[in-house]
Amino acid sequence: xxxxxxxxxxxxxxxxxxxxxxxxxxxxxxxxxxxxxxxxxxxxxxxxxxxxxxxxxxxxxxxxxxxxxxxxxxxxxxxxxxxxxxxxxx
Numbered sequence: 001x002x003x004x005x006x007x008x009x010x011x012x013x014x015x016x017x018x019x020x021x022x023x024x025x026x027x028x029x030x031x032x033x034x035x036x037x038x039x040x041x042x043x044x045x046x047x048x049x050x051x052x053x054x055x056x057x058x059x060x061x062x063x064x065x066x067x068x069x070x071x072x073x074x075x076x077x078x079x080x081x082x083x084x085x086x087x088x089x090x
Contacts, residue, residue, distance in 0.1 A: 017050040019064075021086060032074040034061045036081050053082060 026039035052063035
């Protein structure tokens, strides 16, 4: 079974999938759009929980929960491109 299908099954079965992501400077200004990294300045890494997925304007995305509080992003959540390398091969 392909690894992305295993990951989707993990999300469906357990309602979450923890992933480590690289954090770049532009991530701090995220609001509600589908995040696509534009900055080259890496700040560090961060562990987040993928809780779902979707499609918006023909762009596949992961729905992710962050731990930075409700004032950041879309009330704790953010969308990030699926298959764009933001989580390695995912």
